[in-house]
Amino acid sequence: MKRSLEHIQYTDDTETLARFAKALGHPTRITILQYLEKQSCCFTGDLVDVLPFSQSTISQHLKELKNAGLIQGEVNPPKIKYCIHQENWKIAKRLFKSFFE
Template sequence: MKRTLETIEYKENTEALAKFAKALAHPTRIAILKHLESQSCCFTGDLVDVFPLAQSTVSQHLKELKNAGLIQGELKSPKIKYCINQENWNIAKSLFQNFFD
């Protein structure tokens, strides 16, 4: 198959969509994103207070969301402040919109 700009873009977009979909495939991660969107930013401990989960479980979900690029963390020693990565969040919304259209 000839690699054109169109096929490269298609591959990159489908891979990005799959990465975002995988990160969103757990109800707790969706809830975390909704919470972060309404709060703009918060610390891991704040999320532990909101969700009936162990701190290690919340941290694992945050790690998955961060690895997918949907959130970003900023070290505020000894805590990490998390917020939505707006650039990637907008890309994800656009990719999902195109997928469902």
């Protein structure tokens, strides 16, 4: 018998955890987060200097992390300074810890 998931109501925490997990689903994004955690903040160009990817590739990964709410960007024309979104980072840690326990 085939079951449909269309009628399942997910909790806010479940949806948030899934959003964070999806954003963490690429090794480059994990590397970016690890770098940001050590540096507190950086510009895209800083990541281009330490990672073997083009600026456009890094920008795409930054966009995914920002859309998930794991990082935030502060516009300093013509650059954007990125850092970990501390409040959401704490939420992500709590949700992953709870999920794996």
